[in-house]
Amino acid sequence: MSIVVPVYNEQLNIEKFYEEATKAVAGLDMDYEIIFVDDGSKDTTPLILSRLTQQDAHVRALILARNFGHQLAITCGMDHAKGDAIITMDGDLQHPPAMIPDLVQKWREGYDVVQTVRKATDDAGFLKRLTSKWYYIILNAMSPVHITPGGSDFRLIDKRVLETFMRFREHDRFIRGMIGDIGYKQTTLSFIAPRRYAGKSKFSGRKMLHFALDGITAFSKTPLRISFYVGLLSGLLSVLMIIHVLYCHITGQAAPGWTTTMIVVCLMGGLQLIFMGIIGEYIGRIFEEVKQRPLYWLRAELGQKKD
Template identity: 60%
Template sequence: MAFISIVVPVFNEQDNIRVFYQEVVRHMEQTDYSFELLFVDDGSSDKTALLLDKLARVDDRVRAILLARNFGHQVALTCGLDHAKGDAVITMDGDMQHPPDMLPLLLSRWQEGYEVVQTIRKDTEGVSQFKRFTSAMFYRIMNGMSNIRVAEGGSDFRLLDRKAVETLKNFKEKARFIRGIVGNLGYRQTEIEFVAPQRFAGTSKFSLKKMLNFGLDGITAYSRLPLRMAFYLGLLSGLLSFLVTLDVVYTKLFTAEAVPGWATIAASVLLLGGLQLVGLGIIGEYVGRVFEEVKQRPLYWVSKELTGANEARQPRKDVVA
């Protein structure tokens, strides 16, 4: 019988851990699969690590990896995928917004031969109109600017066959956008729609700043269109400047209307200066990402591993990735 890994990145989720564990175990025990529940604590400052330790001591199906600091959701997911042992790996959040009762459905689609089972969030209960709008706009911009398809409403709640997991592990970029990577993997894929319930407890850790950084990572990772737009804007501004120059020369040589004026000069300088700064800013984003990549720093490092053997182990040699 196949073995399933369920990877769950958590950050300050002390109020959700126990009920999440109970629900996942209840639904997985209704299937015929053996499984492990692998938590990745992304540098929590509350009692999350303590609760994970207690769970690991009473249930040997529970493992927990404690990262040395907060590395971000996408890196925590990567850590979990690196350590997962299953023939298939399910990734999901631990705040109950990825419904555990969908686990048997994901596994049934895997049994049908699909190697990537992606869930699509059609709506989220209690979410603001602003977040709905910004989320929809991100996916439209992302799909319009890049050469990959990211399903609108795509989430990090998905099942990956072992072949897909091993392929994904070869992607080592620092600015990670796993939804884009998975969408570009290929293999046989299918989608399942769901409505995300409200968080069971606590508040979202995904702030507006993190949303903007996440979106920027996705666009710059899979699209060169911003650079081309800067180039096209440069061509357009050059053409406009040339036309303005022709107008100035014509007015000076063939009319008596030439009046020394600062307005045209000021407008031209501001236009060109603004376009240059925009272009430099876009180039700077890409250069900055190149700089981060060439430093070859590890994606994460592990502080401790908690296992069902009632022991806290020091990191193995392969846990710095």
């Protein structure tokens, strides 16, 4: 079994996570490896990981050359995993290591993907719960791929699923959507996410917004189609406005026109900028893909690789 754990500035959490994860796998009668992926941490995280790899042959550490982001850090760990079952989870203990035996049990029952579903988060505020709920509603309305509301990157996948996943090499990734779309025999397990053991979340509002955009643009062309249909509607309204102006001119009605003109110009200009932005998001993703740069690169690899 391979346990993949992306970490970024988690010096206060790593050792506690290691203790809990080691305790959880102790009774499973499975060989295992814990692969920490350091995503360009600025604190003492790499030093702690180096010490753990020296103390325990089950621990490996992949030190990325810079910060590549959570999804690419997970991808890096999965690329290097050698287990028959691969578990991905965060290192802040909001993904409870105590659930590892439950995931393995479902895998032994024949499931290729065991996806956890977060029913609630102890330290999540009202606004975060509300935005998360509506994000999944909008995403599933736009996308042909169903994304389970409350889904997280805490899951188990079989080795053959990993082999398929490794063929997907896009840069802007939304892994929970990719795994949902990959098929195979899947099931879910629910859990309540506890508070972070220590430290603060590394997901700022900007990062969460980018992550949300990646989820929508990776699996849906609906925003582009909405732009097209709204463009048609705007064109129809413009034709009607021209007819109205010509009618006023022919009948000799005095029409100052300034208010109407300004409303139309502002409305059309705003819509054009919005939809140019939507198109720009897709073009930007095309630009990143055609450069064909590697998804990530390592500064160091610590620990013994499992056969």
